[in-house]
Amino acid sequence: MGNEPDSLRLISGVGAKGPACFLLQAAGKRLLLDLGEGPPPGMLPDLDGIGPLDALILTHGHKDHVGGLSLLGEKLGQPPVYATTSVACALPMNLNVRPLPSGGDTDVLGIAVTTGRNGHAPGGVWLHFSVGGGFLYTGDWSAESILYAYDPPAKPAATALVDCSYGGYDKPIAACWIELKPFVERGPLLLPVPANGRGPEIALEIFRRGFTEIFVDEAMRDALGRFATTDRHSLRVGAAEDIARLTAAAKPIDAARPRGVMLAASADGSSGATARLLAQWQHTAEPAIVFTGYLTPGTPAERLVKSGRGQFVRWNVHPRLSDVVVLARAIKPQTVIPAFCDRAQLALLADKLAPVRVTMERTVGL
Numbered sequence: 034m035g036n037e038p039d040s041l042r043l044i045s046g047v048g049a050k051g052p053a054c055f056l057l058q059a060a061g062k063r064l065l066l067d068l069g070e071g072p073p074p075g076m077l078p079d080l081d082g083i084g085p086l087d088a089l090i091l092t093h094g095h096k097d098h099v100g101g102l103s104l105l106g107e108k109l110g111q112p113p114v115y116a117t118t119s120v121a122c123a124l125p126m127n128l129n130v131r132p133l134p135s136g137g138d139t140d141v142l143g144i145a146v147t148t149g150r151n152g153h154a155p156g157g158v159w160l161h162f163s164v165g166g167g168f169l170y171t172g173d174w175s176a177e178s179i180l181y182a183y184d185p186p187a188k189p190a191a192t193a194l195v196d197c198s199y200g201g202y203d204k205p206i207a208a209c210w211i212e213l214k215p216f217v218e219r220g221p222l223l224l225p226v227p228a229n230g231r232g233p234e235i236a237l238e239i240f241r242r243g244f245t246e247i248f249v250d251e252a253m254r255d256a257l258g259r260f261a262t263t264d265r266h267s268l269r270v271g272a273a274e275d276i277a278r279l280t281a282a283a284k285p286i287d288a289a290r291p292r293g294v295m296l297a298a299s300a301d302g303s304s305g306a307t308a309r310l311l312a313q314w315q316h317t318a319e320p321a322i323v324f325t326g327y328l329t330p331g332t333p334a335e336r337l338v339k340s341g342r343g344q345f346v347r348w349n350v351h352p353r354l355s356d357v358v359v360l361a362r363a364i365k366p367q368t369v370i371p372a373f374c375d376r377a378q379l380a381l382l383a384d385k386l387a388p389v390r391v392t393m394e395r396t397v398g399l
Contacts, residue, residue, distance in 0.1 A: 039165045039399040041194065041370070045069075045078035048376045048393045050327070053098045053172070054078035055194060059164035059399060062087040062142050065109070066160070066170050066194075070100025072329035074303065077101050085110035087142055090133070092172025093157030094120040094229060102128070115141060117148075119156025119264050133158065135266050136184055152176060152183025153350055154230050155256075155264035159186055165399025166191030169364055173198070173373070176356045177206040177349050179241075180234040180276075182269045190364045192399050197371035198327075198351035200378035201385075206349040210238060213323065213346045217244055221291040221320035225307040225334065228252035228298040231325060231350045233260070236296050237272070240279045246293030247279070248286040250306035253296050257283065288313055291320040300326050302333030315342055326350070354385060361386050370397060 042056040052069030065086050070077055078101060086109050091099055094116075102125060105111060115133045116124060124130060133139065135158060136149050145163035151174040162168045167190035174196050176183050216222050217239055226232030232253055240247060249257070257280040260268060268276065286295045288310060297306040301324075311333055314320060325348040328335045337343030351373075352360070361369060368390045371382050376393055383391040 041168070041192065041397045041399060043370065043393070043395055043397070044080065044083070046372050047370060050373060050375070051097075052076060052078050052101055053092075053373070054080075054101065055170065056083060057162065057164075057168070057170075059162065059168070060144050062144060064141065064144075065089045065112075067092055067098040067172065068101040068104060069095075069097040071097055072301075072327060073331050074329070077104065080104055080108055083109060086112040088112050089114045090141065090160060091116040091120055092160065092170070093151065093154040094123050095154055095173070095227065098172065099124070117156040117158060119259075119267060121156075122263055147188060149184030149186060150182045150267060152178040152181045154181065155259065155267045157181070157267070161186060161188050161190060166367075167364075168399055169193040169195075169366070171196045171360075171372075173350070174352055175350050176352060176359070178234060178269065179206070180237050180269060180272055181267055186360065186364055188364065190366050192368045192370070192397065193361070193364060193366040194370045194372055195357060195360065196351055196373055197357055197378065197382060198373040199349075199353060200374045201354050201381045202347075203354045204347075204349075205353070209325075209346065209348050210242075213325070213348070214242075216321050216323050216344070216346070217242075217294055219321065220246070220293055222294045223291070223307075223310060223314065223320045223322045224294065224296045225300050225302050225311075225322070225324055226253070226296050226298060227300045227326070228256040230300075231348050232296050232298065232300075233257055233276070234350075235325065235348055236283070236294075237275060237279055239294055240282065241275060244294060245282055247283045248293055248295040249283045250286055250297040252298040252305060254280075254283070254285075286310070295320065300324070300334070301329050302337070308333070311337070354382075357382070358385055361389060368392060368397060
């Protein structure tokens with residue numbers, strides 16, 4: 034890299050929904066921030082010309098942030114991979130994994146890095162780098178989760194790459210429950226969910242509301258169990274006891290007898306128990322089928338919602354517009370790069386974050 038100025042290259046994940054992948058060039062090092070796949074399935078970042086890396090840093094374990102690990106090798110070399118314990122447990126064994134704290138200060142190849150829990154997923158963190166007046170990469174984050182702890186970034190950051198997945202959307206998570214509640218009360222209900230994300234959170238909300246007829250697949254059962262061990266540090270204060278009670282109360286899904294609230298992976302219906310259940314129930318009147326996350330084009334989720342067999346009720350797992358504004362006021366950036374949203378949201382975000390510079394340029398100086 035020589036004496037090139039510090040910069041951030043937006044390889045994928047800005048300007049349109051796509052896999053997270055960003056190249057931070059700073060202090061003579063080349064650090065790749067996340068390496069995802071999709072949505073849609075099979076969509077990978079274009080890494081032509083990137084060259085060997087000094088390190089890969091992962092914010093959390095969702096596919097759109099880690100699903101592109103197969104790209105490591107000939108083009109990118111075999112750099113060390115930094116990840117929290119929760120995320121590292123699910124990574125391929127052949128990687129050179131180095132520990133990343135869930136919260137606190139650390140060092141990545143001579144660069145001071147601060148992390149904090151992101152309120153989005155087990156082991157998920159945001160990253161603050163002590164370069165260029167401070168650089169914050171939030172990864173995915175949520176300030177509203179009832180399950181996952183969120184540590185608000187506090188260090189000033191001249192440049193911030195911020196999850197703005199929801200654009201101008203600003204409904205609180207309480208409104209999400211109001212929309213979901215009638216489906217829960219009416220039952221039977223199938224909720225296709227990611228087991229390592231909003232699945233356990235929605236199950237916890239339903240359980241705390243007094244609904245005990247909760248059924249889960251093996252992926253959800255495993256995810257709930259990990260909150261007693263490797264994922265415990267990701268929990269909000271007070272959630273551990275309720276999760277333990279929920280885990281004990283949840284029963285296996287009986288495909289021959291749909292009843293209560295059933296939570297199964299995957300979220301888009303393309304794999305896992307959800308795919309098998311949808312094949313059986315997509316042409317029947319019951320159970321109700323409600324999708325709560327991004328409807329990836331070309332997936333069963335999109336197809337069933339378009340046909341009317343499925344319904345969509347968002348469950349907040351990304352920041353609302355007001356959350357993004359609060360974050361910007363706290364870290365006082367000069368430049369914000371909105372990630373994971375369409376370019377059409379740029380003007381709105383620029384207006385709401387003014388006088389901060391808001392850009393989606395392919396390369397941003399730090």
